Amino acid sequence: MLINLDFESSEPIYTQLVQEIIAGIAKKEILPGERLPSVRSLAADIGINLHTVNKAYQQLKQDGFILIHRQRGVVVNPDGIPAADEVYMNQLKKTLHPLVAESICRAVDADTFMQVCKELYQSFERGGKDE
Template sequence: MLLKIEFESETPIYQQIKNQIIKGIATGELAIGEDLPSVRQMAADIGINFHTVNKVYTQLKQEGWVVVHRKSGVMINPDLKAELTEDYLQTLEENLETLAAEAYLRGVSKEDFHGMIDKKYSSFIGRGRK
């Protein structure tokens, strides 16, 4: 998987990496059980501090997306069961509220906003995890 980092973006680099790994799992671009580069290797490939990659891997591990083995490194969790929890639903609703508020203030119509969400969600169906 090729990561595309926008160094001038307002989105922090660690968040860009994390988002792309999760999208990669959803699309099937990253397979369940697939090895990810070591912290140092990914940092060197991207040209960033290894602490940034370590932060990404730590968060992904805490959320259950990856597992870390001392000998074999980091891999997409072979037992991935992304559970729908009350905490996740609350976070999702908060994030959507912010996105909806910004879209409203910038003049995006309700229909266009719904269409964008539907298009993005539908793009994952049948491509990766079911």
């Protein structure tokens, strides 16, 4: 899996890292039960601090994506990622809301918007070269 970080972005590094790993799982580059690099080795590989990696891992653990064994390291949740519940769907809507609002203002119609979503979905199925 390729981790792609933008150090100039205002998006925190740990958030970007979280998103990259989720993308890797979505693309099935890492499967349930598979190991992720240790905090230290990933930090060294990327060239960031170990605490930053740790913060990303803690959030992924919190959200059910990974399990952290103190000894055996970090693995993608072997039971799979928890399916979307009402809380997730509401959160998703809340996040999409301003994107839809601005798109409407800028004359992007619903079909175009949905087409963009569909293509993103397909890019993950095809191996996710959109990243």
